[in-house]
Amino acid sequence: MFIRNALSVVLAIAVCASFNNGAHASDASKSLTGADFAANVASGTTFVKFYSPQCGHCIRLGMGTFEGRHVFCFLKLDYDEPSPTWEKLAVNHQDWASAKDFKFAEVNCLLEGDVCDDNDVQSYPNMQLFHQGKSVHLYQGGRSIEDLTDFVTTKSQEYEVKASANTNKFAQDSNVNTQGKVIVLDNKNYESSLKNGEPWLVEYYAPWCGHCKALAPTYEELAKELKGKVNVAKVDCPANDAVCRSQKVRGYPTIKLHQNGQASEFNGQRQLANLAAFAVGGTISSVKPLTAQAFEEIKTGSDVSFIYVYDANTNQDVSASIDKQSQTFYEQVSIYSTKDATIARQLSLTSLPALVVLKDNRQYDYQGSITNQLASKEPLVPVLNKRNTATILNSPGWVLLGLLDPERPASTVAYRAIVETAHKYKKTLIAGERTLLEGKPLRFATLDGTKWTRYISEALGVDPVNLPAIVAVNSDKETLYPHASDERRVAFNEEALWEYILDMEGGRLTEKSTISSTQRTFRQISHRVSSVFAVVAAHPFVAMILFSAAAYGIFRILCGAGPEDRLDGLSKAD
Secondary structure: OHHHHHHHHHHHHHHHHHHHHOOOHHHOEEEOOOOOHHHHHOOOEEEEEEEOOOOHHHHHHHOOEEOOEEOOOOOOOOOOOOOOHHHHHHHHOOOHHHHOOEEEEEEEOOOOHHHHHHOOOOOOOEEEEEEOOEEEEEEOOOOOHHHHHHHHHHHHHHHHHHHHHHHHHHHHOOOOOOOOOOEEEOOOOHHHHHOOOOOEEEEEEOOOOHHHHHHHHHHHHHHHHOOOOOEEEEEEOOOOHHHHHHOOOOOOOEEEEEEOOEEEEOOOOOOHHHHHHHHHHOOOOOOEEOOHHHHHHHHHOOOOEEEEEOOOOOOHHHHHHHHHHHHHOOOOOEEEEEOOHHHHHHOOOOOOOEEEEEEOOEEEEEOOOOHHHHHHOOOOOOEOOOOOHHHHHOOOOOEEEEEEOOOOHHHHHHHHHHHHHHHHHHHHHHOOOOOOEOOEOOEEEEEEOOOOHHHHHHHOOOOHHHOOEEEEEEOOOOEEEOOOOOOOOOOOOHHHHHHHHHHHHOOOOOOEEOOOHHHHHHHHHHHHHHHHHHHHHHOHHHHHHHHHHHHHHHHHHHHOOOHHHHHHHHHHHO
16 A cells, blocks of 8 residues: 555656646746745736645646646646636747736745735635736635636726826836936035925935945846836934934834825835835835726725715816825725726715725715825724734734634634624724723734645634634733633624623733743743843852852852861860
């Protein structure tokens, strides 16, 4: 049996290898890694499939079978019968790469976990559309070849028009970065340079900073890459303290894109492709056309979305203002536009144009600019990810945390209950009807428990097979409330959640530590050792005297009486 299985594996590998020797789908759908992902999606439009070779849905979408068994090849396979849907989609449209700058790619999350984490991949398969280096659409439609073909056809036309408009825009901006060089800004020329509304990518650095030195060659190359598109500059912060204090620079290097009096900070990996995509993305409108299908997805999603609704009578200056604001905040909010009368009716809009935000299963109508409403860009119940986890969990206070499994319907029920409870809590908090927990209001969040298995099992004591689950956690104090007052898990309904909150406020729940007794003992020992070393470092001479006295005492104990004592003893005996 062992020999038979081993031969099967060898044969499967041989089949994978043979499939890759000829023309295959990877010619149309490129397999990307952490080393080349950013560079490949930085320009044009790219439809990316994030998958795991262990995922059944992924296998049906983009892999085949061999003699009734799944073949997990980390190379791309080509099949004549049957043809996997994703491969067929990519092959059918491979000419778009040159004709429309529209490409297909895929990432194996089992091998490239960091890339998938950076793009908030929470389940498989995950298909995202990237334009100019940024994710502009999470595909949640059907997985048939017909559904996918309709989607890419619509998006290719949409972004082909955008690419043409952007090319014309850059051609007109002939005064921007004409030399392709890094400009040095200081206290004297900083404000006058940035006040004209042109896009400026500015690095705030210190000459002694190692990361700044490492970035320098890339930053020089970036200036050439952005010639005619974005001004590239740098500020020596130690020499120009007033400028850097005004920008609240707290670390080096800090990179910001300035435009029209607003600034967006770069938080990605400091690679040429990433920096270029960030800078260029901020110079073009990120307003996405809203279709009826996308509207349905937005209504049921957890992200915050701004929707600009207009009609044929809308003044073009209003639309231009929305486009300009979207340039500054394109990485912070999702902005859509539509003149579909059906969507306007569903939003109950009686006059146009109108700016609407969908957030936490609620609709809010705003007058004024997106700039004035950025406080509303964060959901009431955020989903924990790589970028916000430290801010949410490590801040002082309690967080009501929903541990969800996206594949289970019960998680959808739990999420809705958490959102509705959060709204009720916020309303009563504003009315002054809440008892604060240790001086802080309760916060709400969710996380994908299938990706945080170690954290939820070791720190929160929740077995991943029991998801969804709800706990209140205080990471600052390293404690949690794992159960309701009856010592059972909290039920997934608003009534049970509200009772849970009242019991927390009333002190009727039992706290539990998020660290084990072994970890606690080790920390106590480490703390005491650290305290000793701190005293030694602060008072070296006193420590030397004490150490010498202690050493002398030990020597006396180990060696017995000294010579003088022995002589005294002898004289007395004589």
